[in-house]
Amino acid sequence: MIHPPVPVNEKERLKALHQLNILDTDPEEEFDNITELASYICGMPISMITLVDETKQWFKSKIGTEMCDSGRDISFCSHAILEPENFMEVKDTHKDERFKDNPFVNAGKDSIRYYAGVPLVNGTGMALGTLCVIDTKVNKLNKRQIKALKALAKQVEALFEARHKNYLLEEARQDLDDHNTLLKDFAGVVSHDMKMPLAHMVLTADVIKKKYGDLLGEEGIKYLDQLKKSGLNLSDYITGILNHYESEKIATSALEEIDLHNLLEDIIDLLGIEEDCEINFPKKNVNIKVNRSALEQILLNLISNSLKYNDKEKIIIDIDFKETPKFYTFTIQDNGIGIRQEEQKNIFKLFSTLSVIDRKGNKGHGIGLSTVKKLVTNLGGTVKFESELEKGTKFTFTVQAT
Incomplete structure (x- = not known):
């Protein structure tokens, strides 16, 4: 058995994989529909959507097996991702040096005898895993089946891309919500803190006008009236801001x-x-x-x-x-x-x-x-x-x- 080497771009590949935030997530109907179609079109009992992590391969969707993951060093998909642009087919695992001593190939009646996988590649060319089909007997796919399997792999890639974009949008929305909350809190605190000084300013203008109006003359009274008017306008403005940001509570x-x-x-x-x-x-x-x-x-x-x-x-x-x-x-x-x-x-x-x-x-x-x-x-x-x-x-x- 030949263990799969680590891809030259492994660091970037793993970063792209983890950015999907998909590892160890629950099954999803969109992915299960694709593995079911792949199994049916290719006439294979087993079909999986796999993702290759640092130490294991994990199955986002699977048909025909109860396994949830397996070691990366013995996985077929770890070999498939080494050539992201190529379709990998192993018609008889007993005759392939890479797999003839693999524990999955020598597991009795459930042994893997045939494997075909299409690498799942993101927009930057990183192979994250595969869409693969497996049989317990020697087999092969015809040209139409290979074409269909590749088309289904493209659909998985599209789902990955949509998932990544949705995650980024959700992250951006959460950031906006957090900033909006901070803004509301700031507006509330500042507004409340300004209300009392403004009230004092308006009251003081009235007191000065009443006690010293004769000394100030018409021009002085005019300035006091303007001061009071400005204070009342600013107070109304602050009240409006408070009402706006408290409207959700209301x-x-x-x-x-x-x-x-x-x-x-x-x-x-x-x-x-x-x-x-x-x-x-x-x-x-x-x-x-x-x-x-x-x-x-x-x-x-x-x-x-x-x-x-x-x-x-x-x-x-x-x-x-x-x-x-x-x-x-x-x-x-x-x-x-x-x-x-x-x-x-x-x-x-x-x-x-x-x-x-x-x-x-x-x-x-x-x-x-x-x-x-x-x-x-x-x-x-x-x-x-x-x-x-x-x-x-x-x-x-x-x-x-x-």
Whole structure:
């Protein structure tokens, strides 16, 4: 018996093999289908997909044998991978110097008497193992069978490549998830740490204005008002960031049964509306079972935008609701300034802002609608809108009904 030598590119070959992350994994139907086809097409009782590691050959799939692996030094496949570009066929192992004293060749009635293997090669030319067929009697393959076995080997290689790409994608996704988690934690910590100093800044501006306003004069008062306005804007911005990154937590809150009109009234109270405004609720009040926190955040953002981005003397907001067995559908329509056509494709992107200022002269932060979409998606729904400049906007969103 001749032991197989180590390939000249063994270090690189083993690295490529281990990058597949396939050794000692569970059976998979895609691979088992190929070994079954190989056995059937070649008329052989045994077929295997083998991978040659440092010390052993391991079978990713096998038909006709109960073995899980064997020593590399006595494996037929360790010889086959020495010539990655060639098909290896041993018609009678008793007449081949490499194998005639092999323990598998002298194992009684289950002895290997015939072997044919196609090396499985990756994209860089590394032979990782073989697709092989085995018989307990002298045999040979015809040209059509050899061609079919090679074609099946190509399919195994394609599965290996797809598996490797999926692993890399999963690894990249995990890295992105880890970085996203770090970013969320950072944003949360920084935002919380900034809220208190900002509150003190706004309060201090009010105190200075009240106690020393006469001394400061009109110009000094103007600077204090600007300082307070900037502090409040930054505080709103930070609140928006916190709401955006905490939206996933909100979306996992427990479901509860709510009165829709009561929920809307609570939201209107939170907004503290001072403008001349008419808000029309759905004609029919209903009780629905939903994630109250998430739905409240969605409606709060949309109704708030209808108030802010409105230049009409009287603001009109129509809220409607429809129910199907699978979804609750909400619409919020206003008579506001509308959204420019060229800006409509980006309104749900985080930090994407419109080129307009709101009713109080402030520019948006581009967080609210991104949060709305994130919450709606987490609730199993979709959100869309229609808008016409100077005439208004209608948002329609769904959430899964229970």
